[in-house]
Amino acid sequence: MNVLNNTDINPQPSDAPLALNGLSESTRNAAEAFIAAGTAANTVRSYRSALAYWAAWLQLRYGRTLGDGALPAEVAVQFIVDHLARPGADGSWSQLLPAQLDAALVAAGVKGKRGVLAFNTVNHRLAVLAKWHRLNEWENPCAASAVKTLLREARKAQARQGVVLRKKTAVVLEPLQAMLATCTDGVRGVRDRALLLLAWSGGGRRRSEVIGLQIEDLRQLDADTWLYALGATKTDTGGVRREKPLQGPAAQALNAWLDAAPAFSGPLFRRLYKGGKVGTTGLCADQVARIVKRRAALAGLAGDWAAHSLRSGFVTEAGRQGVPLGEVMAMTEHRSVSTVMGYFQAGSLLGSRASSLLTATSPLGPAPGHSTETPTQGNPEKPDS
Template sequence: MTDLAHRQPDVTLATFDAATLAVLHAMEEAAEKHLDAIRPHNTKRGYANDWALWGEFHDWLAERTGHALPLTAVTKGTLVGFVVWLDAIKLAAPNSIDRRITGVTVTARNEHGVEVPKAATVAARKALKPMKADPERVARGRGKAAAATPEQLRQMSAAAADGLTGLRDRALWLLAFSVAGRSAEVSALRADGIVHVSNGLEVHVPSVKGRPARDVVVHCGKNPDTCPVRAWLTWRAAAGITSGPAFLPIDVWGNLGDHTLSPAACRDIIARNAERAGVAVRLTGHSMRAGFITTSRVAGKREEKIRAQSGHAENSPAFWGYIREADKWSDAASEDIGL
């Protein structure tokens, strides 16, 4: 039997007249509107989050290359780079990365009129394939970020890099811990919003993503290796900064940049230094925030004081989850019951 593909010529848009092309174009637009209308709200929200991550990846890339690419540059190189960034920096699970690839390509096409080359998506999923075969990567995203402890912070301080980079990194993770800061909040800190007073630091944590700004105090630490006040003052003096972003990028030659570190870069610094120090658990940017809450609670601090530092709402399930975790060994039901 003769294959129809060999008997029928390929039909391309170039074979149609102008009137037919106009109708086809209108049908394409109608199809997109219909598909968008029936697309679930959660899917749309997921695609919006994927595109926001795509923008964060571009910010991270710009810090390292010195050149900002347009978000519409969805190519083989940028999409594979996005996969590697999600894996190495964001520590995302492979299935999550797979969904992000789809979200970026769909948003590029539907919202920005960019048709992503098939070769780009094929290459991205080829880069993803060995990640899906790695059990440790597959297990990512199952559970909360590990809460950092003061002992782990001392371990990180002992292993910090020499020079300006080490001073910045130590100040960054100790301030992130001490203000219970989200990575976006640490990124937004301003040098002139961190005031040195007799007892320590008065820190203005700016509003990020619609969350209220807050003013917190950071007390001097007893251990010089983990004192956030000492770390900040040392970094500030070495970098010669009195205003502008609190934390700046540093290139491989030790030169300071002139723009703020992105939230992704802040998370990268924490994760990289924890790994460098051989910390037994995987620490992320959120580990500093979780660690402050649990550490303060174990030290006997009141809930309202801890919430004022972290900026959690009074009825926040996440906050009370941290409190329960910190309290689980305090007056435990199984303690001293005659066993």
């Protein structure tokens, strides 16, 4: 039986055959919607911010609208020299971007303040421009050898002049204990203690992963052991749920939080209101960073603290304690060995004999007037905010 001959096919205009060499507007919009839905909210915001800056800078610098077509490599080169500080003959540092354009970018609200940008910021905006070109199926100007060479040499020049890439301070065991010691302020302290210990002991979780956890993601094995399930993350976008353990003090802190704020569904970590009332709305990513900074301040800890301090601190401490790299990466879900090794090596070298040749056990002994005891961290009383 020939089905085609017995089927009345009367295609409507909207059902007309598609062109083989291009995408319809509806298909392109659907593809872009998939990409947006599969991208973390923080990443989407950073992309939008970077593209807004590119649009403003292009309009001011070239009188051109972003999206008119592919940009040549020369534009990427100009962007680098406009925004990165470069050393002059007299030892001063400057940028090529004219002062009036710099002021206009600030006035437009796409730039926080006048002056040069950090290397990481320039690098990120070039990466966003590259992705913009790939999505539009245009030739990528950032892939040109001239751009890559300039960026590499600019980084080296800054490094030689003492301009280093700053990293957030890692929360290793001692500062973590100091932060936890401040968690005595009622329900807020119970919540913050559970959050800090889950994010740290649970594998150095990213802030997006912490705020994404739901009550339904938890499974208790016994009084001192919980399992929590991760879905799609920055490095594992497949959505397959992977369970991670939470044991000992971290499990006990979670028990205390669930007792203080019982719930059967919804966000695990929720906002608090006046009088210690627990709301139903989950924390946002910025609030995780504020909790880390607040607890560090209450503990009197000096450093540049952020939510990422918990992740880098977990890896660094694992290196200090000699945990095999494979076990660490199984918990953190890092996919790049080079990324995790920077923190892991720093931690492991702290316990290396090669880094402690001049110790109290060395024939040379400590330097005159130098104590080998580690000073304890203070915990001054500071007002709650």
